[in-house]
Structures are given as structure tokens and as C-alpha cells.
Amino acid sequence: MSAKQQLESLNRDFQKKRPLRAGSLIITTYGDIIHPRGGNVWLGSLMKLLTPMGVSERLVRTSVYRLVQEGWLQTEKVGRCSYYSVTGAGLRRFQQAFEHVYTLGTDEWNGSWCLVFLNQLEPETRARVREELKWLSFGSMAAGVMEHPRFTRHELIPLLQEWGALDDTIVMQTQPMEQRSPRALRRQVRESWNLDELGFRYKRFLEKFRPLWRELSINDNLSPEDCITARILLIHEYRKILLRDPLLPDELLPGDWEGRSAKQLCRNLYRAIYRRSDEHLANLLENASGPLPGPSQGFYRRFGGLIEENPADNGKFVAEESV
Incomplete structure (x- = not known):
């Protein structure tokens, strides 16, 4: 051909x-x-x-x-x-x-994670924000909790404000991990994505x-x-x-x-x-x-x-x- x-x-x-x-x-x-x-x-x-x-x-x-x-x-x-x-x-x-x-x-990844807690959002808003986060390649860590290794809290706050969800969403940035690839973390990654x-x-x-x-x-x-x-x-x-x-x-x-x-x-x-x-x-x-x-x-x-x-x-x- x-x-x-x-x-x-x-x-x-x-x-x-x-x-x-x-x-x-x-x-x-x-x-x-x-x-x-x-x-x-x-x-x-x-x-x-x-x-x-x-x-x-x-x-x-x-x-x-x-x-x-x-x-x-x-x-x-x-x-x-x-x-x-x-x-x-x-x-x-x-x-x-x-x-x-x-x-x-x-x-290079420094071992930090951005965690987003959606539990306090109204059900309709929670579903909409969850879809927006999935569009940004966030993974699901647990019910109502999403995670990303490269997104930062600073980047996410303006988006949550735009979605009308900032006041009822909890966003945390974890401290960099010294041991960045333990077996448990690899398993969690496979469950989240x-x-x-x-x-x-x-x-x-x-x-x-x-x-x-x-x-x-x-x-x-x-x-x-x-x-x-x-x-x-x-x-x-x-x-x-x-x-x-x-x-x-x-x-x-x-x-x-x-x-x-x-x-x-x-x-x-x-x-x-x-x-x-x-x-x-x-x-x-x-x-x-x-x-x-x-x-x-x-x-x-x-x-x-x-x-x-x-x-x-x-x-x-x-x-x-x-x-």
C-alpha cells in the first residue's frame, strides 16, 4: 500500500x-x-x-x-x-x-499526590465534578475521593471555582514520598486507573x-x-x-x-x-x-x-x- x-x-x-x-x-x-x-x-x-x-x-x-x-x-x-x-x-x-x-x-515526579474529596457536594454537582476530573485524567482512589500524581492544588482551585464547587470540595496536596514505588502504591495505581x-x-x-x-x-x-x-x-x-x-x-x-x-x-x-x-x-x-x-x-x-x-x-x- x-x-x-x-x-x-x-x-x-x-x-x-x-x-x-x-x-x-x-x-x-x-x-x-x-x-x-x-x-x-x-x-x-x-x-x-x-x-x-x-x-x-x-x-x-x-x-x-x-x-x-x-x-x-x-x-x-x-x-x-x-x-x-x-x-x-x-x-x-x-x-x-x-x-x-x-x-x-x-x-520528574517528586512523590506528591493531589487528593480531591467530593463527599460534601450535592449529588448532582458531585457527579458533574467527578466527570470533569475524569476528563483531566484523575483516578478514583475510593468512593468520593479522586487522585492525580501531577496535578497540583494550585492548578485545581480555579477550575473548582469555575464549576461552582470550590466551597464544598476538599483539596489536599500530600508531602513528597521518600519511597515512591512500594508494592502497595503500585496496586493502588492499578485500582485507580x-x-x-x-x-x-x-x-x-x-x-x-x-x-x-x-x-x-x-x-x-x-x-x-x-x-x-x-x-x-x-x-x-x-x-x-x-x-x-x-x-x-x-x-x-x-x-x-x-x-x-x-x-x-x-x-x-x-x-x-x-x-x-x-x-x-x-x-x-x-x-x-x-x-x-x-x-x-x-x-x-x-x-x-x-x-x-x-x-x-x-x-x-x-x-x-x-x-
Whole structure:
């Protein structure tokens, strides 16, 4: 198979999913493509962007309407055209997840845990806050108690305030542990997060995208438009896994943890296709002032610095031109 055929196979698999969660795909598109280019885009541009992935104009309209109702997006009308951007609350909700996507490594863990006690919340609020915390990859330590090894109390307080739950939620930060990987802690981690399921999802990701990476070194016939589709699919599938991954320290993970290989594959593919995809994006995306501006400087710091990687070079990299 050529690279294009591998991409077509990935795209078909995506379009077969039911229900087709276009809202989640739109959030991926904003985080990866639109936000670095100013964050505001004409609805028609968004439709053109997602059409090759089998997302109809009607589904895009319905999905952005729901995202507005849920507080993710806000709309602005200029004449007969609608322009959409991410709200401040929406940006805070997904920003950390996207930072995890593009970061090669994680800070060394000091042995501290963030603990959140939800027992004093009203049942409806407790269920809502619990879902928000799960979205941030918190694990369930016990009934009404959630935990995270990297989130801090300082980061969580503003979010609890935004959710209207700060006064009735107890947040604690434990002291760093000298012995950070005892047997009991490893067992607790497996009870709090389903590592087997998470590892399986990483394995499936590798099985789906490795063939595309291999073909890029043999028969790379992807057009700029193809590269946009490949890029959105890549980040979308990877982001969905990271939403449930607390990025546990290595001492608490299995030695053969598939998440490490998945990160490298995502980085390699992204570096190989992002430049061609940007060629087409420059002509495709518009806001009320005209074509969207180029990516911000922060965009080029993704994955440790965007350089183009060619599989045929056996791992050698060509440095990205200064921007």
C-alpha cells in the first residue's frame, strides 16, 4: 500500500464509527490547527476542513451549535457569516490535555499526590465534578475521593471555582514520598486507573498508524490536503487516549508501557506531515478579516521543536528553518 492508501484506510475506519462524534473532532481541530492561528474561524472554512473526513456540513452546524450551548465555543455574526472561537472556559478545559499531546517528556515526579474529596457536594454537582476530573485524567482512589500524581492544588482551585464547587470540595496536596514505588502504591495505581485498558488503546494506536509511517519512507504520495486529514486523525486519536492517561511516573508503570512508543510515533508522523498540511491551510482557513494568520511561535515548539523527519533518512533529521 502507498501512504495515500494507508490514509484512506484510516479515514474509512474513522467514518465507520457510530456515533460519529463530530464535536470532539472539532475540538481537536481547534486545538491543533485553529487556536495557533488566532483561534477564530469562519464556519464555512471549518466545513471545508472536515468534509474529506466524511463530516457533512449539516453535522458540523449541529455540532458547533452544541459546543456553543455547552460553553466550549462562542459565535460572532458578521453579515450573513458566522465565526467561531473557543471560550475562555473551553480553552482552560482542554489546554492541559493538548499540552500533554505535544510535550515529549514529563517533569520528574517528586512523590506528591493531589487528593480531591467530593463527599460534601450535592449529588448532582458531585457527579458533574467527578466527570470533569475524569476528563483531566484523575483516578478514583475510593468512593468520593479522586487522585492525580501531577496535578497540583494550585492548578485545581480555579477550575473548582469555575464549576461552582470550590466551597464544598476538599483539596489536599500530600508531602513528597521518600519511597515512591512500594508494592502497595503500585496496586493502588492499578485500582485507580485501568492501565490494562489504557495500554490496549495505545497498542491499537500503534497498530493503526505505524503502517502509515512505514509507507512514508517507501511511497509518500500524500498531497497537502491529505496531510491535513492525516494530521487531524493522528492528533484526534492520540488526544482521546491522553484524556484518560494521568502520565504516571515511570516507576509506577509497566516496563513495556506502550505509551512511550505511541508518543514517539505521534511525534515522528506529525513532523513528517505538518509542513505540507500548513501549505493547504494557508489557502483554506478564513476569519472576518480574511485568511487566518500563520501559526504562533509556540506552534513550532511542539514535540520538542518542529523539524521535518524523513523516514528514508533512517532517523536523521533536517532542521526546521527559523521562523
